[in-house]
Amino acid sequence: MAGEVHYFRLHREDVADRLDKLAAAGCDVVASYMPWIVHETASGDVDLTGATSEYRDLTGFLDLAAERDLLVVARPGPFVMAELKNEGVPFRIYRDHPDAVPLGWDGKPASSATLDYLEPGYLAEAERWYAAIMPVLAERLATVGGPVAAVQLDNEVGMLSWVTNTPELTDRTLADLAGWAERTWGRKGSIDRYGADPDDTERWAEWWRAGGTDAGTEVQQLALHHDLGAHHRDRYARYLLRLRDVAVQHGVDGVPFLVNLHGTYAGRGRTFPIGISQLSKAYAGVPQMTSGSDHYMRDLTVENLPDLYVMNAFMAAVHDADQPITSLEFEAGTGDYGEDMSWLTSPETTELKTRLCVAQGNRLINYYLFAGGHNPPLDEPVGDGNDRIAFTGERHGFAAPVDPEGRLSETYPGTVSAVRAVRGSEHLLAGMDEEYDDVVLGYVPDHYLTEYHHPDSAVRRSQVGELERYRGMGPRDILARALLLGGYSFGAVDLSSAELDPAGPAVALATPPVLGHSIQERLAAFVRAGGRLLLHGRMPVVDDDGSPCTVLADSLGLRTARTVEGTPDQFPSVRATAWAGEQPEVRVGMLEHLIGEGETLAVDIADGSPVAVEVTVPGGGRAVVLGCDYPCHLGFWRSLLERIGVRRRIIAEGNTPGLVTTSTADGTGQRLVHLINVAPVPQTFTLTVDGVSLELHLGAREGLVLPIGVRLDDAVLCWSTAELDGPGDGSTLVLRRAAGPGRALIETARDVTADGDAAASRTEQGWLVTWPAGRAGDRLTVRLS
Incomplete structure (x- = not known):
């Protein structure tokens, strides 16, 4: 459970405070971009120790994280986005390597800050950036006792080209495409398929930049567009795998490499699989690599609930058994990103989304942005209106659970509750996978x-x-x-x-x-x-x-x-x-x-x-x-x-729409049933699973994770209507009470007692523990004597 804290947007004396607030929320990982545009000085040197500016003290940030037993997810770009100018790439790169700026349809330059990832000049510069930063990370890898537990390669690769409808159609890229087409279809097959000869360099380039619309048939136009996307997939994979190889050359090995997938839009995830389609060739089945989602969906409702579920399912569909899904930018905070009060996300949304993603097997969730900060000035003014590193003004991250001044926003308690919900069953979730219907x-x-x-x-x-x-x-x-x-x-x-x-x-x-x-x-x-x-x-x-x-x-x-x-x-x-x-x-x-x-x-x-x-x-x-x-x-x-013979494993009788039911299980039969109510009304229903029927009440926009068949030392928690609130110690069972009354059944030969207003009685089925309505969130300890 991670949160994004940007050290490069904080005064040196404030970094420790933000990390303390992250740890107090229950997180054990801090993630951060490590921007090239920040660490490269006006002279072209790279400062990673803060010698020239407090905002460049990466090593100090890593050491502070280690002092707090926080692991680190390093996100060194080269592209980092994060509202930084040029998406985090120094201005110098665009001046020194104009050929890296892609040409799109009809030969028009790209309208965004994207670059041709494989253009030799840019790629050499990116490799020099990695040569500077990767040794610093390598010295602090978790494998050698340091905090760095994972490294993200670049960020949202291909996103800028997609959102601007600007394919990369430079002469160099189209020459590469010609070779790809001949290898795939042969020369004659390519002429038939596209209407252009890959050996006719000038006409080939004109034809592709025109999208095959210059007297091309409809089939040729569609084939051209399809293969343009397929070739871009290949290029993105070559780029990301090259970055991985460079990282390994400079000592970063033995930890996961992560690929951040883009694609949500306007509170929906329907376009998110575009990112999977673009980038999965870079990581699917590749050892020590996996993908992470990047989603901004505002409130979770019956409208976009399937979006998030399908996003996770489609991500997992291209992974192998050793590649868990993650979320590298998990929206947290108020949603008021423009400081215009056009949107305020309800405070329980972070917890609902967390519960759903964890139920689907996410093994890393990074709350983005966890803590705000400010944008320091660039070393050299560029005359763009503010001359800062980013375009959001002086303050940044005003929607975060911890605001730019370090104050806790109204969404901080919701983030704490979300982390607690995961921590309560973490010892089981780590070895479980989602179960599916047929x-x-x-x-x-x-x-x-x-x-x-x-x-x-x-x-x-x-x-x-x-x-x-x-x-x-x-x-x-x-x-x-x-x-x-x-x-x-x-x-x-x-x-x-x-x-x-x-x-x-x-x-x-x-x-x-x-x-x-x-x-x-x-x-x-x-x-x-x-x-x-x-x-x-x-x-x-x-x-x-x-x-x-x-x-x-x-x-x-x-x-x-x-x-x-x-x-x-x-x-x-x-x-x-x-x-x-x-x-x-x-x-x-x-x-x-x-x-x-x-x-x-x-x-x-x-x-x-x-x-x-x-x-x-x-x-x-x-x-x-x-x-x-x-x-x-x-x-x-x-x-x-x-x-067609598909039946439900979990039956919720009496619920109204808005309730999601799924389960996770390990190989020994231990099970957790995940209930998520996104409806604006409470749910009262009978839940039947594994032959157990439970009468349950779930408040509006609430969730529960219920244990079924969970083993203690020499006992079994058959079921409970309350969540686990930690692993206990084999002789104790710790539950997190809901507002209403609850029950739990334990099979054991030992005597059972319970704290406070709870009572334990022996029945034919086992020890039945009951408790009356109380304050939601209180802990209840059950002891096996």
Whole structure:
């Protein structure tokens, strides 16, 4: 549990105070950017000891952290963002290496501070920066008794190009792309695919900068855009792996290297998988590397709750068993980043998000920004209006739990409570993984290869629009929302590379008309071999380049007769058929008429045409195809999932929407049940899991982690309606009371007593400990004599 503290924004005498406040909140790790733009002096030298400025005292910061037994996550860039000018890269680099500034569409220079990561001049400078800072970190690695426990490589690589729609199209990059295309498709194949000859250097560059719109066919334009993104993935991987190698050369080894993923926008996470798509080639399956999320989502509600859950699931889908997911920028504070009072995040939000991410297996959470500070002046004025290191003014981090002056904000207690919630079960969580129901959500990396579209390519804009509408969580986000709010916990599967087990979980996939040929083949083989598939959205009928591809539809024996879109004058509506019981007709935003063999599950009420069918494929596989954006009626979706044999492990009877239920377990049967209520109303319900039924009450926007089958020395905590508040010592059990009354059942041959107003009585099942309503957060100690 970490918090971000920027030593370079604090007077030297204030650093210790901020670290003390971090430790007092319960955190055991401090993270910080280590900005190149701060540590490089006007003369071009690098100061990491504070000899020339108190804001450059990195070594002092590391030593203060070590004195407090705080581990350190080092984030040395070269890019660091953090509202720093040039995203933390010295002004000198842009002056000395103009060729590093990318050219985008039509040869126009990039409108952001991004650089061509592989441009030799920039890369040499970045390696010199690493040569200066990495030995300082290497001397203080946790492996040699120091505090540095992990190192992040660069920051949000590719983000600036994506948000500005500026691919890197310099002559050097396009020459590299020509070689990549010839290796991938051959010269003739490249000419056919893109409409340009990779051996004709001048025309090749013109063609790509024009996005293939100069008389190129629609297929060629789509192929060009797709492969442009694929080539960028390759380049980003080469860059990040080069930085790793340079770090190792300078002694940093034996600790994790972290890759920070960007992608949330306007309080939503629907675009976050773009970062996974861009960068996973750099870390997926690479030893000693893993990824971390970077999310700013404001309040957690039923709207964006599925976003965060799917973000974590998709991150895990590309990792191997030795790569835990992390969160390197976990939003904390008020959310008033512009100091304009346009947003104030509710104080319980940090805890709700923490509980969800920990339940999904996050092994590192870094609260960003934990403590504010101020922006010191640059060594050399640049005449930009404030001549400081950042563009936020003199103060920085005014939304943080600890404000720039060191005062505790109203969000500090919420952060303390969030950390306490994790600490209470940390000894169990560290060895646990999330358990899933019998369904996984399909992740298609190429559905998020949408960073770039030439302004004049209408066919590409249309394709991106379809992808954004249907991918991932489904049209209107309903597929993921129905699963999560319907009481299912689910993992994800990378359909571009994973081997699908027909005897394994059902695959749920939200898909646009575009689905790559290889993935269609993989899904078709999966169903033919007996697998179960739920398709939601549009029937896939084209490959990534827009060419026809109906492999999956053919395997299911289906085709689309027509698609109906809602308009201001047309209100397409559907009705579920008898299988779902008496269901009212519902309006939808789109529907597809499906033709083929199979049982009809829903029809267009205008003419009775099927819009949802169940197909049994020779070989025993089953598929449900829902060709409309059916509303989030949870009963309907549960019935739909039951058609393909998916049932809930955890039943919450009597709850209203907004309750998330999942569980984590270790290999010995110990289990934690995670309950998160994002609804603005309390929940009273009966929870049934593992044959245990508990009557529970959960306040509005509250969470609980309940132990099931947790071992003590010679006893078992069968269940409790209160959370653990630490590991105890084998003869004591420490619980964190909620406001209402509670109970716990312990199997043991020893006598049991409880403190205060709690009582312990022997029953046939074991010792039953009960306590009345009290003050939420009080500790209750149960003793085994």
